[in-house]
Amino acid sequence: MTTAIPAVRIQTVTIPVADQERSLAFYRDVLGFEVRADAAYGGARWLSVAPEGSSVDFTLHLPFPGQAGPGWQHGVVLHTDDIAGVVAALRAASVEVSEPEQVGWGVQSQFADPDGNGFVLLQQG
Numbered sequence: 001m002t003t004a005i006p007a008v009r010i011q012t013v014t015i016p017v018a019d020q021e022r023s024l025a026f027y028r029d030v031l032g033f034e035v036r037a038d039a040a041y042g043g044a045r046w047l048s049v050a051p052e053g054s055s056v057d058f059t060l061h062l063p064f065p066g067q068a069g070p071g072w073q074h075g076v077v078l079h080t081d082d083i084a085g086v087v088a089a090l091r092a093a094s095v096e097v098s099e100p101e102q103v104g105w106g107v108q109s110q111f112a113d114p115d116g117n118g119f120v121l122l123q124q125g
Contacts, residue, residue: 009055011056012048012056012058013057014058014059014061014073015058015059015060015073015117016062016068017060017070017113017114018069018070019114020047022114024038024049024060026113027049030093030095032051033049033058034052035049036048036049036057037057047059070115070116071112071117073117073118074117074118075120077119077122078120080121080123082123083100083108083109083123084100087109087121090111097109098110100123105122105124106122107125108123
């Protein structure tokens with residue numbers, strides 16, 4: 001027997017970071033993400049960013065007590081129609097990014113943020 005739940009969607013992916021200002025500079029100034037929220041709450045800071053037009057945002061958050069430290073998030077896929085251009089822009093910003101490689105579902109490359117959180121760039125096709 002299967003159990004169905006009402007429709008859900010992804011709204012936020014938490015990215016664990018050590019320094020929110022450094023991370024903001026990377027996601028905003030290097031990746032070009034827009035700032036969706038930057039506010040104090042309960043003695044902490046709620047900071048979220050997203051690619052323009054994305055329905056999903058990234059919350060750049062200090063690790064919660066008892067949680068693994070920064071850098072454990074891996075495998076988040078960012079879609080692009082111009083992987084060569086994105087790779088070139090990342091390299092121009094001194095970000096280490098792997099050489100694009102052909103895979104069964106398109107062309108992909110990988111990079112990490114300043115804390116080691118890993119991302120996959122994907123150009124489908």
